[in-house]
Amino acid sequence: MSENGTVTATDKLVDATAESTETNENTENAAAETANETSENTGDLSYHAVEKEGNVTAIWEMQGRKHIRTIDPRSNEGKQILALFETAA
Structure with missing residues (x-):
């Protein structure tokens, strides 16, 4: 000043x-x-497949009830996640 x-x-x-x-x-x-x-808090992650007309269009990564991110099922990561769930079923 x-x-x-x-x-x-x-x-x-x-x-x-x-x-x-x-x-x-x-x-x-x-x-x-x-x-x-x-x-x-990453220990309680879950994945939800979003289906439209019988096809998986997206995979949601969830933490509890909170949506963390959306994964394209055509991506490498998406294919790996789908493969894990298909072999488990």
Whole structure:
């Protein structure tokens, strides 16, 4: 701040940079915590086949009642999951 009480552009830039750094650190910490929680809770994953007219059109990866992601049954991962369930049945 200058002697007459005004704030210069440099002062504003320094303040904005400090706030941005704090926000980035908070975001990184939150992401790390989420990753830890996710890795701890991956044990209760289940897969649900979505069928339309007798064909599997999607595979839903679920954690409890929460939809995690959709897997294409034509992908390598989708084929592996379907093969596991077909051999189990």
